[in-house]
Amino acid sequence: MEPVNLKRLAKELNLAISTVSRALRDSYDISPETKKRVFELAQKLNYEPNPYASSLRKQKSRTIAVVIPEVANNFFSLAINGIESIAQEKGYHVLIYLTHEDYQKEVSITRHLQSGRVDGILMSVAANTENSSHIVELHNKGIPIIFFDRVSDDIDTSRITTDDYDSGFKATEHLIQCGCKQIAYLSFSQHLSITNKRMRGYLEALEHYNIKPDRKLIILCSSDNGQSYPVLRKLLSGKKRPDGIFASVEKLAIASYHLCEELKIDIPKDIKVISFSNLETASLLNPSLTTITQPAFDIGKKAASVLFRRLEKNKTPFMSETVVLKSALIPRNSTKV
Amino acid sequence: MEPVNLKRLAKELNLAISTVSRALRDSYDISPETKKRVFELAQKLNYEPNPYASSLRKQKSRTIAVVIPEVANNFFSLAINGIESIAQEKGYHVLIYLTHEDYQKEVSITRHLQSGRVDGILMSVAANTENSSHIVELHNKGIPIIFFDRVSDDIDTSRITTDDYDSGFKATEHLIQCGCKQIAYLSFSQHLSITNKRMRGYLEALEHYNIKPDRKLIILCSSDNGQSYPVLRKLLSGKKRPDGIFASVEKLAIASYHLCEELKIDIPKDIKVISFSNLETASLLNPSLTTITQPAFDIGKKAASVLFRRLEKNKTPFMSETVVLKSALIPRNSTKV
DNA sequence: AAGGTTTCCGAAAACGGTTCCGCAAAAAGG
DNA sequence: CCTTTTTGCGGAACCGTTTTCGGAAACCTT
Missing domain, CATH: 3.40.50.2300 (Response regulator)
Structure with missing residues (x-):
């Protein structure tokens, strides 16, 4: 089975390769009849230009x-x-x-x-x-x-x-307005732009509402659930359990839900939860999850x-x-x- | 800024392009010293072979x-x-x-x-x-x-x-064993291999348990929610509402949940739901969703x-x-x- | 020392397009 | 009718690799 490339088209049409190439790209200096002939054969043979040859030549x-x-x-x-x-x-x-x-x-x-x-x-x-x-x-x-x-x-x-800073601020404000006094911020990276901006919003919202930030409530989890769970379990089963959780990513909210279920902690009575999340089922969770949803x-x-x-x-x-x-x-x- | 390609490496090393190429691919007939020189310069200049040239040549x-x-x-x-x-x-x-x-x-x-x-x-x-x-x-x-x-x-x-057929059978069997008599099957395509096999499982499970299949309970929805909702709303608000739903895809289960909430239908009391789904939050839904989970x-x-x-x-x-x-x-x- | 093997490397032809350059023939202009 | 311009096309270089072929030098072998 002969390959179908420009050479093949050119041979069958008795044209030069360059002519066929230009005809296919609808170049202005190829006659309409020639273009038509080329198009028709190309169609018939199902010609698809080799992208690698093209990329190599065009450097694109x-x-x-x-x-x-x-x-x-x-x-x-x-x-x-x-x-x-x-x-x-x-x-x-x-x-x-x-x-x-x-x-x-x-x-x-x-x-x-x-x-x-x-x-x-x-x-x-x-x-x-x-x-x-x-x-x-x-x-x-x-x-x-x-x-x-x-x-x-x-x-x-x-x-x-x-608007990560604003969202962080508003999320925290929301928890405060819902009566939370001890709000934990769940991060999962110290280096990420987003978690840091969200945390700044969190901290400044606390300050704005005259709540003293507590270092012990800034929880550094991980992108790996295996590492996050123990940290969160400790937080939630400890003496000074927070009454609000602001999860900077969805995964940590889900972890919190699972742990609250395990530890028989009632959301939202014992603890309120807000999270950045694009979960399509946020409204169907038990309880439905308050989210900051990014577009x-x-x-x-x-x-x-x-x-x-x-x-x-x-x-x-x-x-x-x-x-x-x-x-x-x-x-x-x-x-x- | 000169490009860093084989030609460049060859020139700087006073070697032929072919030699450089073979050295980099660790060909057996290049001397160790030459290889070393090539590797070192390649490393230094951060040489990355052009994938398009390579693909073109190798046809891979x-x-x-x-x-x-x-x-x-x-x-x-x-x-x-x-x-x-x-x-x-x-x-x-x-x-x-x-x-x-x-x-x-x-x-x-x-x-x-x-x-x-x-x-x-x-x-x-x-x-x-x-x-x-x-x-x-x-x-x-x-x-x-x-x-x-x-x-x-x-x-x-x-x-x-x-194992779509088996899973369809088991899902239906599960609903039957949970007491359902009127089980609806929600499909979203007539042509898809998976929905048809799952449906066969559904039908044969009904037969196996001596339940007469009802054509009106085989609901053809769509991959588009906008089309599925009216169909499902009609099903769920009609006289002969099913007491069991077997959703062949996650999306339709979620739609059912939303509609049951809207129509004040209690899951699982009024209607039981099972669905194919890879939802990580299935266990956190209200109520938690019985799933057939694919690996x-x-x-x-x-x-x-x-x-x-x-x-x-x-x-x-x-x-x-x-x-x-x-x-x-x-x-x-x-x-x- | 002559012949035969290795060892190591260079030259060049692909791969399949794109594009610059140029050349005939036809058309236009005077 | 001769010159100039336009039109339509072919030739060939090029993009960066890979790979075949072959060749010179070095190394054995007897």
Whole structure:
């Protein structure tokens, strides 16, 4: 079975390869009749241009990479959805790389991406990424990187985030207004932009309402449930159990729910819970979970849009833009008074 | 800034390009000293081989495509996780394509994939794909396709599924044993392998327990919530409301929960619910949801393994294998007597 | 020392497109 | 009718690797 490529088309039509190529790209200096002949044969033989030959020659791959910590996560899967919707529209291809929150994996992935495999990168950094020199290196190679949600401040590029500080403030305020005095903040990384901003909001809300922050109520969990559970179990079964929990990520809220069930702690009577979450079933939980919900799909869409805009017009000097989308606080029964 | 490619390395080392190439691939007929010199410079300059040049030359891309209906879905995101874990281990790259359950999109994606962009494909077909000629076409081009979960029977290739018939039977049996007499089966596609097999299990369980199947209880919903809700609302608010629901997919169980809340129908007192689902919060719902849980991560891993095995040894004539993994029925309060 | 083997490396041809350059023939202009 | 311009197409270089083929030098062998 002979391959169907330009050479094949050219031979069957008695044309030069270059002519066929230009006809297919609808170049202005090929006659309409020739174009028609070419199109028809191409259609008939189901010709699909070899993307690798094209990428090699044009030094453009029409492919982007999405580098994220995990995919089995409502926020990221919605974001991917948004990214893919724009990519498909623009005719781009999407490569997925998962770091599993592992710094080393992130390094090796970014290193590989220096190869020119992709035209641009959408990234949300791993929880234990302290150093961003690997990203700087990539950026210095001239490959556009756009951060979304979990950003790195060491690189001058565009960022798409939500209003994490405000949301942190409002979440805490909400708990306070629901009567909580001892509010625990559950973080899962010391290095992440988002957890730190959310924590700042938390701390300043406490201050604003004249509640003295308690270091023992700032709980550093992990992205690994196996490590988080013991820490949380200790918190919840201890003498000075908090009366409010602000979980900076969904996973920790779910852990809290499970532990409250195990420890016979009543939500919201004994303890109130609010969490950042994109759980579609938040309203169906027992009790329904008060959430700060990020517009994950829109973040993905926006990030992809910004990247593609940059890729299409690389002539104009690029201006990094910081887009901040608003999250919504949706009160439900887990913080009911 | 000069590009760092083989030519550059060759020039700086006063070697031929071919020599550098072979040194980097650790070819046996390059002397150890030369290899060392090459490795060191490559390291120093952070050389990454151009994947497109390599793919073009070798006619292999070390890239696979994952074609699925959606990603914001617990089953598929877990499956991707499994796929990616194997791919990363084997040094393969993963392209994601979403059909959004749209037949036309599936056609255009598969058509494009004839280009040689990927070495193999992992696929779960869209809900309204009736005709699989586009997949046959792709398969005829010699590109390995492995189906997982939602398979097509028109192509002779490997399939990774779960025991859908058995699970359908057991789910129905479970409802019957919990006292249900009028069990509705919620499907969302007439063409899908999985929904049909699950339905067969449902029907044969009814028969086995001498319950006459009622056509009006086989409800064809949609992958679009906007269409499913009216249909389900009619079912649940009608005179002859079922006393048991078997949802073939998670989405329909969630819809049922929402509608039962809206219509003040008590689960499990008025109606019992069981569903195929990979919801991590199934046990936290109100009431906790009895599920048939598929080993989604393992399905992804297995599908990827089978594909890679086929890709690595394409010398041996390929035998299609059908792997069936077991789902687990996890009884919870939504079917409590 | 002549012949035969290794050892190590270079030259060059692919892979399948894209694109610059140029050249005939046809059309237009005077 | 001759010159100039336009139109339509072919030739060939190039993108960065891989790989085949072959060749020179060094190493044995007898």
